[in-house]
Amino acid sequence: MKDHQARLIQLSYENKILTFGDFILKSGRKSPYFFNSGFFCAGDVLGAVADSYAQTIIDAPDLEFDIIFGPAYKGIPLAAVTIVKLAEKDPTKYGKMEYAYNRKEKKDHGEGGNTVGGSLKGKRVLILDDVMTAGTAIRESMAIINAEGGILAGVVLILDRQERMVDYEHSMIAQVKKDYGVPIYSIITLDNIVQFAKGKLPEQDIKKIEDYIAKYKASPISV
Numbered sequence: 499m500k501d502h503q504a505r506l507i508q509l510s511y512e513n514k515i516l517t518f519g520d521f522i523l524k525s526g527r528k529s530p531y532f533f534n535s536g537f538f539c540a541g542d543v544l545g546a547v548a549d550s551y552a553q554t555i556i557d558a559p560d561l562e563f564d565i566i567f568g569p570a571y572k573g574i575p576l577a578a579v580t581i582v583k584l585a586e587k588d589p590t591k592y593g594k595m596e597y598a599y600n601r602k603e604k605k606d607h608g609e610g611g612n613t614v615g616g617s618l619k620g621k622r623v624l625i626l627d628d629v630m631t632a633g634t635a636i637r638e639s640m641a642i643i644n645a646e647g648g649i650l651a652g653v654v655l656i657l658d659r660q661e662r663m664v665d666y667e668h669s670m671i672a673q674v675k676k677d678y679g680v681p682i683y684s685i686i687t688l689d690n691i692v693q694f695a696k697g698k699l700p701e702q703d704i705k706k707i708e709d710y711i712a713k714y715k716a717s718p719i720s721v
């Protein structure tokens with residue numbers, strides 16, 4: 499793990515963003531851990547996630563984009579702090595780059611429109627989201643970008659849960675990469691969380707995570 503990844507997991511655990519227990523996911527799966535990015539609300543941990551997003555973007559060899567899109571609601575502050583961090587790290591490349599987000603409800607007065615911030619029209623758009631499990635949230639973002647005339651350029655996530663799709667061995671990330679032909683990066687993965695948990699949690703909790711992995715972890719194959 500790189501320093502920024504280890505630091506982000508540690509801070510996420512301390513801030514109860516990363517928790518271990520019994521959780522029901524959006525997909526209906528019963529999970530022994532949950533990552534709640536709604537708790538990125540203290541300055542230190544929000545700064546840490548912004549730094550990790552920005553570093554992941556800068557280190558990615560094949561991400562070319564003109565604007566960042568943060569899906570409402572949780573993606574909005576994440577996109578805002580990341581664009582600030584990118585501008586700090588590389589002012590020439592990112593100083594004038596914009597970000598945008600969608601409204602949950604359509605507005606038909608004032609400036610109108612479904613998105614706020616920079617225009618997506620004709621631009622290569624990088625989606626910045628928190629967690630991908632079954633891919634539902636990401637597909638919703640893709641539909642918004644299409645409707646606004648943007649071109650999807652890639653996705654950066656905080657956590658790749660590395661879960662397999664129902665009835666398949668491969669992951670949702672592998673499927674989305676194939677369907678849209680764009681790169682997808684994540685700051686941390688389930689593997690990183692397991693590595694962290696092994697030094698921290700009691701044996702019975704590790705066992706629950708291992709059982710979950712045996713049941714739901716995807717094979718590292720592309721489609």
Ligand SMILES: O=C(O)c1cc(=O)[nH]c(=O)n1[C@@H]1O[C@H](COP(=O)(O)O)[C@@H](O)[C@H]1O
Nearest residue numbers: 523524525532533629630631632633634635
């Ligand atoms: O329900 C989840 O799968 C989930 C797991 C987790 O650890 N953290 C988490 O936030 N989620 C939620 O699930 C969404 C992603 O799941 P999909 O839309 O199924 O890919 C996230 O945007 C969250 O709403």
